[in-house]
Amino acid sequence: MMNQWIAAVDLGGTTSKIAFISKEGSIVHKWEIPTDNSDEGANITANIAASIDEKLKQLGVSKEVLLGIGMGAPGPVDYETGVILNAVNLGWKDNFPLKDSLEAATSLPAAVENDANCAALGEMWMGAGKGAKDLVCVTLGTGVGGGVIVNGRIVQGVNGAAGEIGHSTAVPFGGAPCNCGKTGCLETVASATGIVRLAIEEIKKDELQGELAKLFSVQQKITAKDVFDYAKTGDPIGQKVLNEVSFHLGLILANLANTLNPEIIVLGGGVSKAGSILLDSVNSYFAKFAFPAVKNSTKLALATLGNDAGVLGAGWLIKSKLPLND
Numbered sequence: 001m002m003n004q005w006i007a008a009v010d011l012g013g014t015t016s017k018i019a020f021i022s023k024e025g026s027i028v029h030k031w032e033i034p035t036d037n038s039d040e041g042a043n044i045t046a047n048i049a050a051s052i053d054e055k056l057k058q059l060g061v062s063k064e065v066l067l068g069i070g071m072g073a074p075g076p077v078d079y080e081t082g083v084i085l086n087a088v089n090l091g092w093k094d095n096f097p098l099k100d101s102l103e104a105a106t107s108l109p110a111a112v113e114n115d116a117n118c119a120a121l122g123e124m125w126m127g128a129g130k131g132a133k134d135l136v137c138v139t140l141g142t143g144v145g146g147g148v149i150v151n152g153r154i155v156q157g158v159n160g161a162a163g164e165i166g167h168s169t170a171v172p173f174g175g176a177p178c179n180c181g182k183t184g185c186l187e188t189v190a191s192a193t194g195i196v197r198l199a200i201e202e203i204k205k206d207e208l209q210g211e212l213a214k215l216f217s218v219q220q221k222i223t224a225k226d227v228f229d230y231a232k233t234g235d236p237i238g239q240k241v242l243n244e245v246s247f248h249l250g251l252i253l254a255n256l257a258n259t260l261n262p263e264i265i266v267l268g269g270g271v272s273k274a275g276s277i278l279l280d281s282v283n284s285y286f287a288k289f290a291f292p293a294v295k296n297s298t299k300l301a302l303a304t305l306g307n308d309a310g311v312l313g314a315g316w317l318i319k320s321k322l323p324l325n326d
């Protein structure tokens with residue numbers, strides 16, 4: 001029988017990742033194209049459709065191989081209607097009918113979901129949460145995204161905004177402003193941007209010394225990776241910031257787990273590349289703030305799919321609609 005693939009897209013504000021994925025969850029081909037958000041995003045879905053047709057042509061494969069197209073998009077999405085409610089970085093006006101636009105451009109059945117939710121679905125299908133039906137995924141990148149899966153399904157909420165763990169309030173008073181308009185969100189302390197901000201504030205207090213402070217005085221800039229690298233060597237500022245980030249993450253994830261008791265909480269995104277030093281530290285606070293029945297059953301783990309989580313989750317949107325034995 002002919003192989004069948006799912007087309008999957010992880011739509012970003014500057015670049016879109018596209019992949020062909022087998023029904024078993026293997027990425028067969030993947031590539032990237034720039035996202036053209038000019039002209040109110042009028043060309044985005046047409047460009048993706050053209051790129052897919054071009055790739056099939058290069059491979060000498062007919063379009064019949066494709067079962068459908070799934071897409072993760074940056075913004076709240078109404079999964080049932082496939083409408084993206086708000087997508088400032090893409091040029092689209094509010095309530096853009098993304099699923100319809102994608103179906104018209106590709107002549108394929110389409111499904112769309114928020115990109116952080118897709119990362120959670122990807123980790124559930126093929127990553128750290130493989131086999132779990134109850135999973136929370138928190139993506140620690142430039143911002144902090146989240147996805148909550150209960151009994152195999154993403155929790156959407158009344159306005160498509162459920163699972164926005166990054167906007168949980170971590171610092172109730174005197175917190176830093178967040179892009180959402182609020183202050184003190186988890187994103188302001190646990191994103192790469194937030195971690196750098198905490199470190200620079202600590203350096204400028206001039207109470208603790210060390211190599212990280214020296215690096216900053218030479219370069220006038222540092223990265224979240226620097227903070228963790230120096231924490232690993234015992235640098236006092238690196239360790240203080242690691243502890244602060246872990247406290248906030250551990251507290252918020254424990255409270256989430258006290259409510260949902262998921263099988264696994266997956267930490268993904270660029271910041272999670274800090275690895276075991278971050279995981280162990282978050283775990284110690286999680287164990288303190290989760291009540292025993294949760295502490296003993298919900299586990300924390302690092303994501304395993306890296307940048308592929310988004311396309312795999314987008315592929316799952318189509319896979320999950322196929323007949324069970326297909």
Ligand SMILES: [Zn+2]
Nearest residue numbers: 167178180185
């Ligand atoms: Zn916020």
